[in-house]
Amino acid sequence: MKKGYLLQYIRIEYKRMLSSFGQMLISILLMSVIIGIGTAGIGFVMTHLADYEKVTVAMVLPEGEEGSTLKSLSSLIQMQESVSDIANFTYLSEEDARKGIKDGSIQAAIILGDTFINDIMTGINTPAIVLLPAKTELNTDVFHEEVRNGISLIRTGEAGIYAVTDTWINGYSMVISRSDMENLLTDLFTINALDRNSVINDTSVSAFGESSIMQYYIASGFALILLFFGLIFGNMYAGNDITVRKKLRVNGIGPVTAGIVRLLVMTTFIFGISIIAISILMIYTNAAGISAGIYFETQVILGLLLLSFSLSGFFHFIYSLSDIEAQNAMILILVAILMAFSSGCIFPMAFLPDVFQKIGMFMPLRIWRVGISQILFSYLESGNWMLLLAIGIIFGTGGIICQIRKMHS
């Protein structure tokens, strides 16, 4: 085979691909925008699913020193994570609080009497008044439940302390005063109660793996866009291509050489698109002040090159299945849709039924999505290097075999 033929063939294939890209540019851009918006939207919903709408609670406190003490105490209580996660406190008069509940601006109000602290210290259980709207939302019910749990905890502790002091007073002689005894027991109770929190060790396991939700859906959107970009390459395999290829074989460009050239053309094109897309993403996130953690490093460039090769092999296989362009495009679209749902690009795989999870584990799109996530946001693990390479080689070889069979048919 003359070198000239090969070089001209490479040039021609690039030109065919660019011609197809030019014709489909608007459609491709529109599709990319739709996929980008779609994945961003799903990411936004997923992020805010975890959000809990806090209730606004009005604290109605007495005037004077007792009120100041109670305000300090309630501020301390509000700083607890279990409280601040579900409620915001505001300090109002009783009249304003009742008005707020009626018009819905306040979801609950706690009214503490003038002698609330003194009553507690002297063992008089003056109840706090909790005002709630007639019809409560879930978050108000949650807050109400938390208040009841908190009071129950305090009451239980209080009962325990009283039980001990009463036992000592009735059964034993006291060497310290009752109030000192109660203070000592309160301290001991508090220390032991707080210690109990170390019994539970919280560990978070996320359906999104080690990525944040934003990173997860950036990787998903990127993978989907690159997958649908494959529609551009259909033109390289279309029309009278088989007639031309049979003639080219006489000139030494057989299905193996032609396959390798096409893989080269597709790999370089996808790589170029990836670089442009990441550059746009970096500019946008910088301008919007979003910390996405994307940087251009050697491992990113190499990883994208490998990813591009992997995608190219897949496309070469799909387009080699049939000589009818429309049929191949349909196959690609159907496979892409199946993969999109089963590979965790739309909903994380942990949310999918078992069957889809099992199917999704073997889908190339899952491997590309994970690969992109690792390439952009951490580092590409050696296992995924091998998987990406294997997909490119296996599917690419499969495509070449299909082309050889067509030549001989």
Place this chain on the structure above:
Amino acid sequence: MLEVRDITRAYGKNKVLKGISFDAAPGDQIAIIGRNGSGKSTFLRILAGIDKPAEGTITFWGHRADKEKSVFRQFTGYLPQDNPLLDELNVQDNISLWSGRGGRPSEELIREFFLDDILKKKVSQLSGGMKRRVAIACACVGNPPVLIMDEPTAALDIYYKKEIRTWMKNFRQGNGIIVVATHDELEMNDSTKVFSMENGVLTCRR
């Protein structure tokens, strides 16, 4: 000198070519006629090196095609029945693909096939006759001594048919050999030898 000996080809159990043999000298135009599906196109594809025979040999000026890989490329130009051009590219790019050279084709080729006005035009914008003219130009790139043409003037108007027939005459006068499968009576009349293909057997008519 083209020598074809005992070419045989089968598709499964169906033998489509049975011991085809003939000779052709420079200046000859060999016409092969026959019904549709008689094996004419299959034979021409074998002659052009696109398909392989089950048995038999083809020799171009003493060079055995089954022994030397580059023989078909050196000695033949092939015009298939289907359109061999890439429609989305222009005429110049299509010619480059077959010449192995970029840029403007040789002036001789441009002059011979009147390509000057259409070099930068996309093939999809050309008429049927122009496409056929360009396809013949692509087959002639590299000046092959043997041209294999499968129904070169099918579906063309009489003006293009005349143009291509004139060109074929000039090619033969330049000591080229043409092997053409045809249904056209005028092409048959222009030929030095006429063979008919029936049931895979080639019979000489003239």
